[in-house]
Amino acid sequence: MDAHHEDLSFIRKYIFSTDHKIIGIQFLFASLAFLVLGGVLAIMLRWQLGFPGQELPGLGVVAPKFYNSLVTMHGTFMVFFAVMPLLVGVYANYLIPLKIGAPDMAFPRLNMLSFWMFIQSGIVMTASLFVEGGAAGAGWTAYAPLSAVPQYTGASLGQQLWIISIVLFGASSLLGSVNYITTVINMRAPGMTLFRMPLSIWALFITAIIALLAIPIIAAAVIMLFFDITLGTTFFLPADGGQPLLWQHLFWFFGHPEVYILILPAMGIISDIIANGSRKPVFGYHSMVLAIIAIAFLGWITWGHHMFQSGMNPLLGTSFMISTMAIAIPSAIKVFNWLGTMWRGNIRFHTPMLWAIGFVSLFTVGGLSGIFMASNTVDIFIHDTYFIVAHIHYVLFGGSLMAIFAAIYFWFPKMFGRMMNDTWGKIHFALTFIFYNLTFFPMHILGMAGHMRRIYDPTQYEFLQPYQPMNKFITISAILLFVAQLPFIANFFWSLFRGRKAELNPWQDNGLEWTVPSPPPHGNFAVTPTVYRGPYEFSSPGAEADFLPQDARPVDSGR
Amino acid sequence: MDWLPGAASSYAADMDRIFYVILAITGLIFVGVQVALVYFMIKYRGRAGRRAFYIEGSTKAEVVWTVIPAVIIIGIAVASQTVWSEVKDPDRFPTDALEMNVEARQFAWAFTYPGADGELGTEDDHISYNQMYVPVNRPVLFNLTSVDVVHSFFVPAFRIKQDAVPGLNLRAWFGVRRAMRSGARSDEGEDHRPSGRRVQWLGCGAGLKSRSEEIGSDLEGKDVYSCSGGRIVGGRAPRRFELHP
């Protein structure tokens, strides 16, 4: 099959490609663009919060309705079009076949279709920013009836396009999941048993299962919502017998598993990188796998913690508190096992490792703030305040996005055959870490003061006026946080063309992907590799070097 | 320690206590994890000629850091549950409460009080728009609903938050504690407040001040504050706070 890949036209090779590596890279460029868009929307909404009523340079004063659209689209783009595709679209595609020793995905053409449906859904979502009536303004959670009756938000077409885009996105994600799961089950190279798979692959595999089962729920829900808007059905409209809370149950039954879709792959990637950076096997590999599975499982029975104040039966509030808190246990295993991995290591502070350490530090903060809200009692006060906003950003930026940066720096040489600049990578890390905390840590304090989320102008509330300087401070920090990304963008594009050529195994890692040229040829492996051991044999007493690739033939006939 | 706004309701102190307990526990864990990270980064930084200690894990250690968090969260859950049922359990709602109706819409709140007969739904009901008056030292039980979207009823000083959902009539309560308001004074003596009976009223807006001492002085000699703490929002993505009676 690779004999004639040379003849493929440019279009077949780089645009309508069925090669999982090209598709992964396509996802990378597309979702980085959406990340920038989500960031720009964030800065615009921050401007209004820090300087309410002041003209946004070049764009005029942010109107209340526009503010609602900004919040909604910021959350939507970040969750669905930046973080989820950056983790799953990019790294499930790129890494799964390479790391398990397969030539490609099980269904390459479905894979291509998945990417192009993602692009379509992104175009629809972006277009909705410019339609009459404005983009959807009911929050990324699209609570009905607010979202179901156009008069309530003023956005009609915008909300409908939001739904269409989510359905397309769901279809894309579904095709991806079918592919990832089949590939992991069926296409592993000989010797690559399940418990020799890197944790990144485990996490992506479990994530694909969650997505497979969660996405159809949101698809069904938004379709019902669409019918409420357009066909006059009354699923969520109380006037004709429908139930607003039904929407919340459906949304969060999807929504909570969704947030674990956004963190599990990050955790997997981080495990790989911390082991590599510490030159030690991952501490407790098997329990790390079990923890992933436990988090994925528990994630299905906790959705009600978003609904403690919704009017749901208070007894349910109790059971959801318990199931939610239970997730702290597998999470504890993860955090402490990462620490255990670093313990007595020989740590190399390459850029990916710095981001990985940043992840452990900040995810812990976000996870611990989750414990406050998991307490149904404490949630009475902090629900719907900036305490929640702080939590969101600690887990999603401090967690997921940090892991994404780690992954980009780590696998850039594999993808493009060139190294990213390490010094600038470290500068990017330091600046991001500082301004990130300056932006989001104070939000805890705002939340404790009772500062509600999703409000247009905090100064309208007398009791929040003393906190306006803090809002200003956050806005300025957010702008600096955005500026701190410029070294990354420059480094990324500069390295793409000018970066130092990468050697075969620049991080001295054990994964199969480092045994093939960078970028790997179509079909990946000239000869299907045989796997002899797990992925984390660093500093093994049985080897001279401090790493031992998975496919290196054992000297003696041990394991 | 008052990082939370001044507390002025009967269960506020219980809720705040749990908040601070969790803050203390998570604070310790936070410090522990960060210190360990930094310590390992320094102690085990890579040096030439050094080799990492090859170890694949330790079941004993893992059991320890599974069991300890489990015990902690069970403790937190049990403590939370006691206050949760104090606040939310319908069987434990106060029986001597003043009952009122609260109705939310885009963009106004309507507070309906019983008149002199003490019953809701009769001729002499009194409706107040966007200003909530509540008695001190007598619990308030309210029936909350919405005519359009989901709104959030939130008075920070009372630690009460409850969604107002169209189509549902949700009941919740709070009791304003006079004792919580150090040096507070209210407009006692005049019977012109909605119920027409001799009770003390506290504009809940006043309770929103971040320091409880300010409550009293702010109230003195002034009219009652509008209850801007009860958030007037459009569902989960609110609009501007506008007053339209």
Added chain:
Amino acid sequence: MNEAITLPGGVQAEPGMRIYNQKLGMWIFLASEVMFFTGLIGAYIILRFGTTAWALPGVPLEEGGTPLAINLTAFNTFMLICSSVTMVKAFAAIEHGDQKNLRRYLLATVLLGAAFVGIQVVEYLALAREGFLPHCSEELAAVVPNCHLFGSTFYTMTGFHGTHVSIGVLCMIWVTVKAFRGHYTKENHGGVEVVGLYWHFVDLVWIMLFTIVYLI
């Protein structure tokens, strides 16, 4: 067919589920379809049992029922079940290399499936004539309790199911055409099996829907 996938160079992959990719992929896809219908049916159950009165099939319109005739739908259900049987027969035939019966039974499956969709359309028309629409007519709303909800859930659930059947029929036509061209052999007939899986799933969903919408 029950063996591990072969990777380039003729190497056997590490044994997985020992099911070939297309079949495994279809199973996985169906898992997600189950969740999709769970969402719709769950919504139906919550809405229906959250109210006191519901427009029931088999109850006369004047008494707050619907013009749906249970007998006709029962017959329709029977046809769909038959189509699953013919599908099984078609697959069994090609496993023995029996081309003639493969074609015959596939054709029967297509016809039964299409007839099912046809009867469903007739049913929709009967409902619509009386004013049952996703948002039902005002006159009807005065007589039939919760008829908006009935219309919303009924059309959404059966509509999505009908769409699935229609897609199934189209796929089946495609497979039938290939069968007539002699594409399938005793050794190589994955296409028949995979489409068959989908078809049985659609059938199963209908039995669920029929039970909860018509019988309960």
